[in-house]
Amino acid sequence: MDNTAWILKKYFVDKWRRTLRRKIRLHNIANAEEALKYKSLEEMTEFFTKNFSPHKNVKELFSGYAITQSTLNQIKHNTLIYSSIDDPCVPIGPLQELVQTDYVKFKPQEYGGHCGFIDDFKFSSSVYDEIVSKLDKDKI
Structure with missing residues (x-):
């Protein structure tokens, strides 16, 4: 998604940040504020994958979505x-x-x-x- 038109990238990063701010406020999610500093969806996804999922990295996470x-x-x-x-x-x-x-x-x-x-x-x-x-x- 980061390799697409800047307007789409901005839209999705901004939307994710808004949602994240609301979730942090409502659910007091520890350490999630760090994700707000990232400027790309790839960086944000990598942060959440490493810190909030059982997966080692984004590649491992997305392999679960693969159609083989x-x-x-x-x-x-x-x-x-x-x-x-x-x-x-x-x-x-x-x-x-x-x-x-x-x-x-x-x-x-x-x-x-x-x-x-x-x-x-x-x-x-x-x-x-x-x-x-x-x-x-x-x-x-």
Whole structure:
């Protein structure tokens, strides 16, 4: 996320700081104030990973989110994986290297960013509509 447009980076860092200040105030979280000094999401994530999680580092933390071929091969229910080509946090390349299975199909979208597949300023989402339709019809 730190390698994206400065306005997105600023938005998410500021949003995380606001949330963090509120949580520190409400829950008296020891040592969390140090995270407020960091200017990047990567630094903040590294701080929280080292100080508030069982993981040794960010790489280990994010490995738990990885979609691997082994994981896909274990899925035995119809599954659609929506991903966004323009996601600044999760690159689509590794996903595109995986092989779809009889149960798992990929639905890459040109746009969608990291936080949603929003089509317009009314917050419409064709992906949302497709998912609802599939759930209603197919009972995925």
